Amino acid sequence: MSGFSVAWLDLRERADNAARDKALAAQALSWLTADEAAMPIIVDLGSGTGSTLRALSLVGASPARDSPRSPDGDLVWRLVDHNPALLNEALRRHGKTHVIEDHEADLLDLATLPLTGARLVTASALFDLVSLSVVDALTARLVQHRAGLYAALNYDGTTTWTPPHPLDGHVLAAFNQDQRKDKGLGLALGPDAGDYLQMALTRAGYTIWVADSPWTLGPADAALVRELIPGIANAVAEGYGLDTHALQEWKDFRMAHAATGRCVVGHQDVLALPTT
Ligand SMILES: C[S@@+](CC[C@H](N)C(=O)[O-])C[C@H]1O[C@@H](n2cnc3c(N)ncnc32)[C@H](O)[C@@H]1O
Incomplete structure (x- = not known):
């Protein structure tokens, strides 16, 4: 998969930050920094x-947040991605303020992921792209290292538009089917990612917390919505039985309301910690 540009990730970050459940994120940080003897390692x-x-x-x-540790200088961040341009950008932005180890690696090579010493593994907007077997293999490695998992912003299959359009339900059903296609990490879990993570980690003896983290997009997010709409329309254009003209009409309607309408895209944040 090569489709994630710096520009797209920047565009969605404001909505992601607003959506992320802050209590769950704070709980993940508390777990990470609870062991005061060690400099905690976090693998993203x-x-x-x-x-x-x-x-x-x-x-x-x-x-x-009540913690003796600073969230930045006292942590080691291992950033893992297969796209060197994104890793370089992360280093450019944070290399002087944070302790960063960058690892160019394919998440499919789970056995080689640098989890040694990690107390917490994190991911944002990732698990809906991966397959069931990636989650299973990662779970086994988390257990091996007694590491926690904080997985934020897993798409949950819901999208609600205001104002509504008669084709919304058909487009969403097709989009959710498309979300289950192989995106480079096996047949994707898509909207099932949050549920599957919970099941796999519960089975592995972890304690789980879950929180909704929907994008709630309004006029201030028009630029993101204007990218989202053609992205959805392109994804469902072929293979899902949608009439081309009806889909174009849906797209035109949605674009016309991008600056004034609303859109809620459901996500789930999952925190899984080893049961002590
Ligand atoms: C939706 S983006 C999320 C990026 C970042 N976590 C964020 O929230 O802005 C998915 C990320 O997974 C990375 N990725 C996709 N497939 C990968 C693979 N097979 N191995 C390693 N990284 C991969 C992409 O390069 C991209 O950075």
């Missing part, structure tokens, strides 16, 4: 340009 899978690092740094800096 599919790190992109470092959005999880930025999000957890913000949560860690919140005055509401």
Whole structure:
């Protein structure tokens, strides 16, 4: 998969940050920093340009959070991605302020992922892209290292548009089917990612917390919505039985309302910690 540009990741980050459940993120940080004897290692899978690092740094800096550790300088961030351009951008943005180890690696090579010493593994907007067997293999490695998992922003299959359009339901059903196609990491879990993570990690003896983290997009997010709409329309254009003219009409309607309408895209955040 090569389709994630710095520009697209930047465009979605404001919505991601607003959506992320802050209590769950703070709980993940508390677990990470609870062992005061060690400098905690956090491994971010599919790190992109470092959005999880930025999000957890913000949560860690919140005055509401009661921890003796700074969220930045006292952590080792291992950023793992197969796209060197994204890793370089993460280093450019954070290399001077954070302790970063960048690892160019394919998440399919799970056995070689650098989890040694990790207390927490994180991922944002990743698990809906991966297959069931990637989750199973990662779970086995988490157990082996007694590491926690904080998996934020897993698409849950729901999207609600305002104003509504008669084709919304058909487009969503087709899009959710498309979300289950192989995106480079095996047949994708798509909307089932949150549920499957919970099941696999519960089975492995972890304690699970879950929170909804929907994108709630309004006029301030028009630029993101204007990218989202053609992305959805392209994904469902072929193979799902949607009439080409009807789909074009849906797209035109949605674009016409991009700056004034609303769109809620459901996600789930999952935190799984080893049961002590
Ligand atoms: C939706 S983006 C999320 C990026 C980042 N976590 C964020 O929230 O901005 C998915 C990320 O997974 C990475 N990725 C996709 N397939 C991968 C693979 N097979 N191995 C390693 N990284 C992969 C992409 O390069 C991209 O950075």
